[in-house]
Amino acid sequence: MTIATDPTLHDRLAALAERQIAAGESVGAVAADPVNVPMIRHWTAAMGDANPVYTDPAAAEASTHGGIVAPPAMIQVWTMPGVNGRARQGATPVDGVLAMLDENGYTGVVATNCEQTYHRYVRPGERLVPATRLTALAGPKKTALGEGYFVTWNVAWYSGEEQVAEMLFRVLKFRPRTRRDRGGGGEPAAGREPYPLRPAVNRDTAFFWEGAARGELRIQRCTACGELRHPPGPVCPSCRSTDRGYAVASGEGEVYSYVVHHNPPVPGRRTPFVVAVVQLPEGVRIVGNVVDCPPSEVGIGMPLRVTYRQMDDDLILPMWAPREP
Amino acid sequence: MRTLNEDQVEIGLVLPELSIELTPTVVISTALATMDFTPVHHDVEGAQAQGSKDIFLNILTTMGLVERYVTDWAGPEALIRGINVKLGVPAYAGDTLTFTGSVVGCENGEFTVEVRGKVSLGDHASGTVRFALPG
Numbered sequence: 001m002t003i004a005t006d007p008t009l010h011d012r013l014a015a016l017a018e019r020q021i022a023a024g025e026s027v028g029a030v031a032a033d034p035v036n037v038p039m040i041r042h043w044t045a046a047m048g049d050a051n052p053v054y055t056d057p058a059a060a061e062a063s064t065h066g067g068i069v070a071p072p073a074m075i076q077v078w079t080m081p082g083v084n085g086r087a088r089q090g091a092t093p094v095d096g097v098l099a100m101l102d103e104n105g106y107t108g109v110v111a112t113n114c115e116q117t118y119h120r121y122v123r124p125g126e127r128l129v130p131a132t133r134l135t136a137l138a139g140p141k142k143t144a145l146g147e148g149y150f151v152t153w154n155v156a157w158y159s160g161e162e163q164v165a166e167m168l169f170r171v172l173k174f175r176p177r178t179r180r181d182r183g184g185g186g187e188p189a190a191g192r193e194p195y196p197l198r199p200a201v202n203r204d205t206a207f208f209w210e211g212a213a214r215g216e217l218r219i220q221r222c223t224a225c226g227e228l229r230h231p232p233g234p235v236c237p238s239c240r241s242t243d244r245g246y247a248v249a250s251g252e253g254e255v256y257s258y259v260v261h262h263n264p265p266v267p268g269r270r271t272p273f274v275v276a277v278v279q280l281p282e283g284v285r286i287v288g289n290v291v292d293c294p295p296s297e298v299g300i301g302m303p304l305r306v307t308y309r310q311m312d313d314d315l316i317l318p319m320w321a322p323r324e325p
Numbered sequence: 326m327r328t329l330n331e332d333q334v335e336i337g338l339v340l341p342e343l344s345i346e347l348t349p350t351v352v353i354s355t356a357l358a359t360m361d362f363t364p365v366h367h368d369v370e371g372a373q374a375q376g377s378k379d380i381f382l383n384i385l386t387t388m389g390l391v392e393r394y395v396t397d398w399a400g401p402e403a404l405i406r407g408i409n410v411k412l413g414v415p416a417y418a419g420d421t422l423t424f425t426g427s428v429v430g431c432e433n434g435e436f437t438v439e440v441r442g443k444v445s446l447g448d449h450a451s452g453t454v455r456f457a458l459p460g
Contacts, residue, residue, distance in 0.1 A: 043358040043359065046354040047355060047389045048345070049389070049397075050326070050397075051401045063402050064402045072392060073385075080360030082362070113410070114388060116409075117406070117407040118406055193376050194376065194377070
């Protein structure tokens with residue numbers, strides 16, 4: 001379903017953003033805990049950061065800091081709301097803009113930039129206060145994820161009156177693409193949604209999937225006797241050798257047998273679809289979907305050519321399309 | 326652990342690579358240590374319900390690991406001044422995050438290192454870290 005764009009939306013968004021930018025900094029809730037060594041220790045242990053100036057009093061004392069300091073990149077941690085703590089934080093000037101985008105179908109969110117500047121290291125005992133201001137709204141822009149707005153805000157952290165660090169944070173609020181936008185129909189849509197079915201990739205089969213990612217149809221070949229075999233396995237059924245490599249097939253084939261799958265539903269796929277056993281001229285058979293033609297036109301002996309479908313960001317499946325004989 | 330001195334850092338110097346196995350324990354322990362309780366960082370089903378293939382690193386952790394990458398190399402007393410990160414593909418549990426970097430700037434006692442954190446899907450984070458050395 002596509003949500004119709006309200007023609008006044010852009011103007012209303014721009015006006016709201018302008019008001020919020022002009023309103024400037026909004027002070028948030030003081031940190032629940034002062035900067036403290038236990039939280040630093042949990043953080044450094046989880047990060048695998050062995051820097052002794054964060055946790056070892058003697059080493060910290062002897063260092064340029066003269067005592068324990070918090071890792072600079074922990075700055076945001078001190079004022080995180082915690083479990084169920086969002087209400088305590090109060091509203092920020094960013095909330096209204098994000099809410100208006102959500103209400104108008106820009107429900108997707110992805111962070112694009114995080115820039116932190118540390119004016120000085122903070123020490124145990126300091127209790128920080130964040131202050132947030134909206135700095136920019138840019139859009140609508142066409143992006144790989146869909147049409148969206150970039151929203152940028154700044155957070156500054158204060159210890160008493162002194163600003164100790166600041167951060168620029170930018171997110172893309174986007175309208176998730178619909179199936180129709182991606183030209184879906186009966187075929188799996190190429191998009192950013194992960195395809196739910198994953199091939200079993202292991203040491204015997206990795207070469208096949210690496211080939212598919214490069215647009216090569218690779219068939220396992222026994223290095224000892226030269227026989228091709230598919231699906232891949234550890235031992236040659238002809239000569240029992242475990243030495244194996246692969247050949248790159250021509251990419252042509254024909255339907256040896258097939259079924260049209262109507263039910264049950266398959267995650268990530270629209271029914272009906274065709275599952276065929278494809279005879280390759282190289283001598284082996286391979287199972288794959290026949291695409292780019294209605295299921296009713298598929299028949300035994302139909303000439304095919306391999307094609308590659310990007311199922312999601314990291315999976316490419318070989319499939320089969322009709323070819324002229 | 327010793328901290329580098331200014332004579333040991335020059336433009337073009339390549340940092341040693343750092344690879345981090347993103348076990349579920351790493352993803353979850355860092356999310357909690359950064360006080361980030363968003364379900365996509367600790368609940369596999371919750372992450373999948375939102376269209377992600379698994380739980381993934383939160384941004385506060387990405388910042389922390391970028392910082393660690395530079396101080397592991399420059400030494401414990403390197404003074405981190407700023408971290409600018411452009412966020413790319415998600416770093417999912419089960420993947421490996423590999424950092425590479427090189428010195429690209431040196432001005433008025435402040436050094437800039439360009440850092441890339443790659444996972445199997447591509448660049449998870451790329452950007453710069455600014456630091457000074459004591460002395």
